[in-house]
Amino acid sequence: xxxxxxxxxxxxxxxxxxxxxxxxxxxxxxxxxxxxxxxxxxxxxxxxxxxxxxxxxxxxxxxxxxxxxxxxxxxxxxxxxxxxxxxxxxxxxxxxxxxxxxxxxxxxxxxxxxxxxxxxxxxxxxx
Numbered sequence: 721x722x723x724x725x726x727x728x729x730x731x732x733x734x735x736x737x738x739x740x741x742x743x744x745x746x747x748x749x750x751x752x753x754x755x756x757x758x759x760x761x762x763x764x765x766x767x768x769x770x771x772x773x774x775x776x777x778x779x780x781x782x783x784x785x786x787x788x789x790x791x792x793x794x795x796x797x798x799x800x801x802x803x804x805x806x807x808x809x810x811x812x813x814x815x816x817x818x819x820x821x822x823x824x825x826x827x828x829x830x831x832x833x834x835x836x837x838x839x840x841x842x843x844x845x846x847x
Contacts, residue, residue, distance in 0.1 A: 722746040722836050726816045729841030736845070737804045742816030742838055744797035753823035754799040755834065756790065758812035758843075767829035768814070771799060779828045784810075806845045813840040 728740040742754065755770030767781045769790040778790055789802040797818065803810065817834035827833040 722818075722820075724816045724818060724836055724838035726814065726838045726841040729814060729843045731844045731846065732806055734806060734808055734845055734847050736806050737802070738806065738843060740801040740803070740814055740816075740841060740843075742799050742801075744816075744818050744836065747797055747818075747820070749796075751795075752797055753819040753828075754792065754797060755817045755819070755828065756799075756801050756814055757817060757831065758810075758814045759840075760809075760812040763812075765815070765831060766812075767831075769801060770819075770828040772823060777825060779825060781829065803843070806843075808845045808847045810843060811845050812843060814843050815840045 724744045726742045751773040753772050756768040757765050758768050759765040769780045771778050771790045775792050787805045792799045816838040818836040819834050
């Protein structure tokens with residue numbers, strides 16, 4: 721059974737930083753592309769970032785470019801999202817996602833490119 725578990729969310733003041741982690745289990749030793757999405761109350765889910773299976777390629781959503789950095793562990797399927805210079809508009813539930821099929825950069829921002837999802841972790845940025 722494949723499971724994605726996120727951690728690291730919390731409450732932070734504007735301008736602060738948080739680091740999210742996500743670990744996928746149940747997939748054996750093969751590595752897969754993994755990404756982050758977020759959903760604020762009353763809004764659609766938004767693409768945040770993705771990293772390819774060996775970490776060579778990263779893609780970011782426009783709203784987080786230059787502030788967030790996605791990375792992954794050297795082995796397995798664990799990814800991190802370092803979030804700096806946080807703004808109140810970054811407040812959302814952050815979801816980890818995994819692509820176990822063929823990863824294409826052109827579709828990285830689409831929810832349909834990912835077939836496994838975590839339960840989400842809340843990030844709240846106060847002004």
